[in-house]
Amino acid sequence: MSKDTIVIREIEQKDDPKIAKAIRSVLIEFGVPKVGTAYEDKALNCMTETYSKPRKAYFVVEKGNTIIGGAGISPLDNYDGNVCELQKMYFMPEARGKGLGSKMMEKCLAFAKGAGFEQCYLETMPYMDDARKLYRKVGFESIDKPMGDTGHYSCSVWMLKDL
Known part of the structure; x- marks a missing residue:
């Protein structure tokens, strides 16, 4: 693969520190609180292990040897129903x-x-406009309150899509 080739693939163990660093970097860039958000999730340090369980997957965007993004699917925590969480x-x-956001959404x-x-x-933040635009484009609709209990109490925008 050339250094300019961009691929979306399932996460591998070697990606764990790279995706944790990328996610935290983006959260800092957007001024997202470090508490009550993905920033403090223990899973960030062991993503491959976290997403190796049934009905879970995490995909990374790789350019050359650099991880430049990612997204995953998991059953919604603390929710009684057949709902997953992006x-x-x-x-x-x-x-x-x-x-790449559209391609990642398609894959997830x-x-x-x-x-x-x-x-x-x-769940997302109100000032992440481009992300919310993408979510709406693929059929997510805003809902009035959170579902389940993800621990991300600082996120104040909740969206849902029928599959």
Whole structure:
């Protein structure tokens, strides 16, 4: 693979420190609180292990040997129903504006459907405009309150999509 080739693939153990660094970097860039958000998730340091369980997957965007983004699907925590959550979808500046968000959404939602989920839920911040635009474009709709209990109490925008 050339250094300019960009691929979306399942996460591997070697990616764990790279994706943790990328996610935290994007959160800092956007001024997201470090508490009550993905920033403090213990899973960030062991993503491969976290997403190796049934009905879970995490995909990374790789350019050359650099991880420039990622997103995952997991059953929604603390929720009684057949709903998954789009988790930890973040892209470094060099990954934005290239259509990678749409490709990642396609991959994640295809996985969610294949895993048999009926709906997909997500949480985000009100000032992440480009992300919310993308979510709406693929069919997510705003809802009035959070579902389940993800521990991300600082996120104040909740969205849901029927699969």
